[in-house]
Amino acid sequence: MALGASAMAAADARAVGGAPTAQDPSARIADLATAGIARRHARFVVRYRDGSAEAGDARAAQRGVDSALARSGLALPGKAGGLRIAPLRRTATGAHVLRASRGLDPVEAGRFLAQLRADPAVERAVVDRLLAHAGLAVEAAAAPSPDDPDFAELQWHLHGYAGGVHATEAWHRADGAGITVAVLDTGITRHPDLDANMLEGYDFITDPVLSRRDGAERVPGGWDLGTWNDDPALCELSYSSWHGTHVAGTVAQATGNGIGLAGTAPRAKVLPMRVLGRCGFGYDSDIADAIVWASGDSVAGVPDNPDPAEVINLSLAGLHPCEPGSEMQLAIDAAVANGSAVVVAAGNSAWRQDVAGVTPAGCANVIAVGATNPEGDIAYYSNVGAGIDLSAPGGDIVYDVFSFVWQASHDSLEGPVEGGASYAGMMGTSMAAPHVAGVAALVQSVAATPLTPAQLEDLLVATARPFPYPVRIPPSWPIGVGIVDAGAAVSAVLDPPCVPAEPCARPLLPMPVFDRQPAAGLEATAGDALLFALEVPAGTRALSLATHGGTGDADLLVSFGAPPDADTARLRSRRPGTNAETLRVMRPRAGTWFIRVQAAQSYRGVTLDVRH
Structure with a gap:
């Protein structure tokens, strides 16, 4: 059986699998501060071991710094813009303060510090952190970083200044409680960092070849049975992606629970719906039915949804236009009429496909999302076009695997029973869309009166953070007005007189x-x-x-x-x-x-x- 052009696919890159652990230094970066000026680090503090040459010889210390910089890859020609890190002064307690010739983002800083700490002469090496006055501006202050152990190290997409969604600036005021986000994807797997926020979903795939189930009926659960493929007549031979688990984690992974990673809307509920199966494929008609059902309307042969979704996330794309009157457009129109905002990934094409030729990103009444990298620049794979409303972190290969979006995953190559819960780095517009869906859940959770889908779209667009200096998105590659900003969006709905139809004031960050x-x-x-x-x-x-x-x-x-x-x-x-x-x-x-x-x-x- 060959699948035609009408099939939908989640075609994002899975970068790294497995749970990052303290025993695996390749899967962790430095203990970086998530607060500070622009979250760029230009100063570091290193303490050398007593008796080492570096402790008393400035030239030896500089050679060690230069060696660490070279091993980190940041000093390679064309990659660091002439980056130089040199001693600034000694502290009163004998440590050395280093200053970089430019600010390093958390990923770069982590790579440099990891190499510096590998030097036997180094006792301790950390970012020179910034502190602020403990004044009365308590309500305006961001919540402290959660205790999820890999949040600071891996999740630039939630807290990074240049490319992140500034989730920590929203969490002290909104957490998504009471809001349901339907994730229409490959389904989910059991995961200790997800289970508490998962509702019972549904499997809408009606093709047994794609579903790996006997029969064409739809069944409750929404469980991911694996997208691996061993039949080259269907698609390329591949392992399972666990794409839906990752996307669900971005929306509402448990946060502040002392394990793993964090989600954008920590107390929102995810309604997992399986619409993509083997090869990551699913049919328009099944996906359209799932959209209608997720929004609360009836679908023949399926019990009514007890948890209608305020937000529906579609991290999937097909290379065919969304025609007026098509099943997909009609389903989206019905969902919006029911009060569900529909957030859609723009799709991934290295040749910059215009979303006008992509379904569902090219449909009317959706919030179409492009992808950016840790620097806030356009991700190399992101589709473009006037139809994109705004962008969000999708990950990239700017540096290494720490440039990807890290969330919950599964470690089996095929079916879920062969493996267990893990974490993985992935990249794609599929990773960007659930950030926007999560921010939408934060906004709706604190709105005095639920915003209509149109009002919610207007607010997210009005509060989007402009692409950071010196990034310049070429006019021929439009990916919306800027990057979704959780702090600004939540402030806009809580702090009058800002209203969705007007630009909203937000702090001027250095x-x-x-x-x-x-x-x-x-x-x-x-x-x-x-x-x-x-x-x-x-x-x-x-x-x-x-x-x-x-x-x-x-x-x-x-x-x-x-x-x-x-x-x-x-x-x-x-x-x-x-x-x-x-x-x-x-x-x-x-x-x-x-x-x-x-x-x-x-x-x-x-x-x-x-x-x-």
């Missing part, structure tokens, strides 16, 4: 800037600003800051220890009608200086230079 490394191509609309943070070492004689080039009118505002206010900043340069602003501070205090490039009028193409 980006790192470094000595003699210009930040070019800056742009902002009138009234907005970009905020930068600069670490100034002790003993600096002068700090010089300047903006130049571009069009429009950018003002320069500077302060120490806290971001400057646009109206009350004491250090400012506001030359009207120009971007040639300059400030000079003699004998600046050591520590963090904040630089605000304020748009008196919209500006574009401006460069910020800092020197100390």
Whole structure:
């Protein structure tokens, strides 16, 4: 039996399987802080063992740092942009403070620290963490990181500044409780990090070849029986992906339970629905019926769904247009009419397929999601097009397996009975969509009145975080307005007067800037600003800051220890009608200086230079 072009497939890359453990150093990275300026790490603290050459010889210590940097792969030509890590000072207790020539994201920092710790001369090596004042802004503060042991190390997609969804900035106010998210996928497996949040689902596959069940009837449970294939007449020979388990984990993996990893909406419930079977394939008609049933409508031959879903996640795609009047479009229309928001993966094509030719991403009334990498840039595989509403972390091969999205999985190559619960890194727009579905669940769980699917889409789009500087998504590769932002979305629904139809205010978060490394191509609309943070070492004689080039009118505002206010900043340069602003501070205090490039009028193409 050959499957035709109407079949749907989940075609994401499974990167690494197995549970990361403390005994497996390849599956863990450093203990990194999840808070701090832009979650980029430019400073590290290393303590050398007593009696080692490095403890008393600066040149030996530098050779050790250079060797660790080389082993990490970050110093390879073309990969690190001339990255250099050198001693900054000694601490009062004898440790060495190192400073990088640019900020390292958590993945890069983890790789460097892992190699540094492998040096027998090193007793301890950590990120030089940032602390903040313990003031009264309790409600506005993000929740502490959960105690899931691999959250900080592996889940950049939830907490990373540049590419993550900023889930920790939402969890102190919303957790998804009371909301059901239907995951239409390969089904799920039993997993200690998932079971508490799983409802009894349903298997909607009616083809015995795909389902691996006797008969064509639909059955309760939604269990993944494996997608492996040993018949080349059907598709390529392959092992099981456990795709649905991974997607369900991204939506609502148990969080704060002291094991494994975390989910986007930690207390939401997942309704697992099996619509993809052998080869990862499923038919339009079965998927369409499952969409209708998930939203609460009746489907012949199946008992009514006792847990209608407020959100439906479709991490699947077929390379055929979604035609008006098709079963898929009609099913989506019915679900939306029933109040279910339908979140859809844009699909994966290295040749940048336009979602207008993809089902269901090209259907009307869906929230179509593109994929980004840890840097907030477009993932190499993501489909594109004007039909994409926004993007979310999908993983990439920017660095190594730690660039993937890590969630629950299973370790069997074929059926579930041969293996057990594990964790895996995967990448694809299939991984991006459930982040958006999870954020949608967070929003609905705290909305005074449930938002309609259209209102929810408007809010998620309005609160999406712009793709971070210096990322520039080419106009020919549109993947929506930005990256879904859990903190901003939850704040928008809880903090009036922000409403879904209007842009929502959110905190201005700083980006790192470094000595003699210009930040070019800056742009902002009138009234907005970009905020930068600069670490100034002790003993600096002068700090010089300047903006130049571009069009429009950018003002320069500077302060120490806290971001400057646009109206009350004491250090400012506001030359009207120009971007040639300059400030000079003699004998600046050591520590963090904040630089605000304020748009008196919209500006574009401006460069910020800092020197100390």
